[in-house]
Amino acid sequence: MSVIVGNSEFRPLPNNPGAKITGVHESLLQECEKDIIWYRDNFFGKSHQNYLALDSPRGPLAISVIRDADTYKALLRTTAGSERLSVSSSSIPTSFVRRLFGLGPSTVNLMEGISRNIPVRSLRMCKEPNLPNELLSMEERQVIRSYKFGVAYVAPGQCSEEEMFSNRNENTSPAFKQFLNFLGETIELRGWKGYRAGLDTSGSNLTGTHSVYTKWQGYEIMFHVSTLLPFIPGDRQQLERKRHIGNDIVVIIFQDSDVPFQLGSVTSHQNHVVAVVKPEGENYRTIVAPKNGVPGFTPDLPEPCVFGQDAVSRDFFLHKLVNGERASYKAPSFAPKISRTRSVLLYEVASKFLK
């Protein structure tokens, strides 16, 4: 074990002896992307009903409902997330009188049949033709297509965050440079047109001259590399470095040291997953430690958790980090922020169309 947990909030994940290092076999779609596909395939461009609530016991919400043969399909969007629902039309009661007039179930019966806890009394139907577009673009705004991961170099003899931010790039080892090549491409920041992750690309080099970047499975990943960020002599905390890496949800610690790393020295509230990578010859022994409250995430780590530098190992490692960031959004420390964002987006749409 090359980390010390102490009273840190981070806990190393157990290795799973049945797990294997594989490439990406599963779908990488995010929940909001699945919502978009569900809405596009089943509702958009077809005659369907939309209900909005500006202010309900569950906050602002938007519900889309369509009857498709013997099934009612619905997309229920709340501040907590979206639910894709299907119910048989026979399970929804329709009064004798409504049936007599060839009508479907009442809104109250329909909503209660689709899902419990829909605040029916707060809903208002909205027939504005532009609403479906707005609902879709609201979901689109939640799709995350870029990631920023911190990478910190821990020199021989070091074991804490403060020490690691003090390292100069010219003093890093060849193994670290090789690891950066494993992660991605060293790009020049001046004039960089891709995802910049808060780095200065104006040519003023305020955040260093180069960074490490990759496009992986269609996602852009920028690495905030501690030793490529500016070193300010005399600044004990190296705030210019901590400002970026302290704001990353996932941080990779490259442990070029035989002293166990103190997880307790990682104190930023934003950091949720720490991956400690220790070079062993050409391989990387890896520990992944999520913060308390981050739910489990795939892929499971093998036993021993040692990666090569091959393409499959790299896919596995980046897959674990991307999923670690996605799982972090659900942590109690993070979920309220996501929920607040959804709340604002839902409120914007509802207030625009329920004038």
Place this chain on the structure above:
Amino acid sequence: MSVIVGNSEFRPLPNNPGAKITGVHESLLQECEKDIIWYRDNFFGKSHQNYLALDSPRGPLAISVIRDADTYKALLRTTAGSERLSVSSSSIPTSFVRRLFGLGPSTVNLMEGISRNIPVRSLRMCKEPNLPNELLSMEERQVIRSYKFGVAYVAPGQCSEEEMFSNRNENTSPAFKQFLNFLGETIELRGWKGYRAGLDTSGSNLTGTHSVYTKWQGYEIMFHVSTLLPFIPGDRQQLERKRHIGNDIVVIIFQDSDVPFQLGSVTSHQNHVVAVVKPEGENYRTIVAPKNGVPGFTPDLPEPCVFGQDAVSRDFFLHKLVNGERASYKAPSFAPKISRTRSVLLYEVASKFLK
């Protein structure tokens, strides 16, 4: 030069001394994906006009038109491809009488203003509410999300296609096995749930027990590896191998031989891009030779064209191959097939809605 061109149809691409090995910086969107985005963003879910032709001087076609402020936007779908068009409404003549009645331009004036050569007389407007969905799904069916590339092992002393198909897997070199690891993951075919590229995944092992696969930038790539396909003793041509690799548009030749490879020995009509990879220590010296008629494709090859085994080199190499396959679709030997597919798809939609 480690290939002999002779009277082959393949011509090695020149190296570009200004080119660099980089990761994927540009968009990988296919033209049909750009068409889908253009239609979704500008037409779908909004009030717009669709015109169909079942049989016109340009074959079946479908045109979508929308007025957006002072601009007419159109998507013109023909058997040759789609055009995304924008024209200022002021450039389209509208007769005095039509203006008097608050009408827009006539269909003839509109179409002539949008693009020359639209066979206006063949068009019929279609207001079926389900048409936009069908137009979108027609485009969706043209998006290619999976690729199959051939990989053939050329043993020391060999120089032709026939020889290379005769190699047994147990006689390949460690360098070749390392190259397969560079390309992707060796997966078991039995029960494989991903893209299978025509291979047998039933468990009968009719096409061997394993293959090499990767998910790259969201695309699935299956490699048809010559020595992992069944070896049939006594079959001089090894048709079980040639049947798969001969049907691949892109074929990688792993040249474990100092004898120059004879490009003329690659005779399959389907093969359009040959990449000859020669191991040099831990690196790969590479020649990419497209067939006559394949238009140019990015990224440019550097001088010297030598790749490492790092992630950036791999991204560059796979990027070149994917773009090589995409460029091949435009070759005279291939374009008619693509055009015929589009023709069938357009005819299906037009005949369904112009009953």
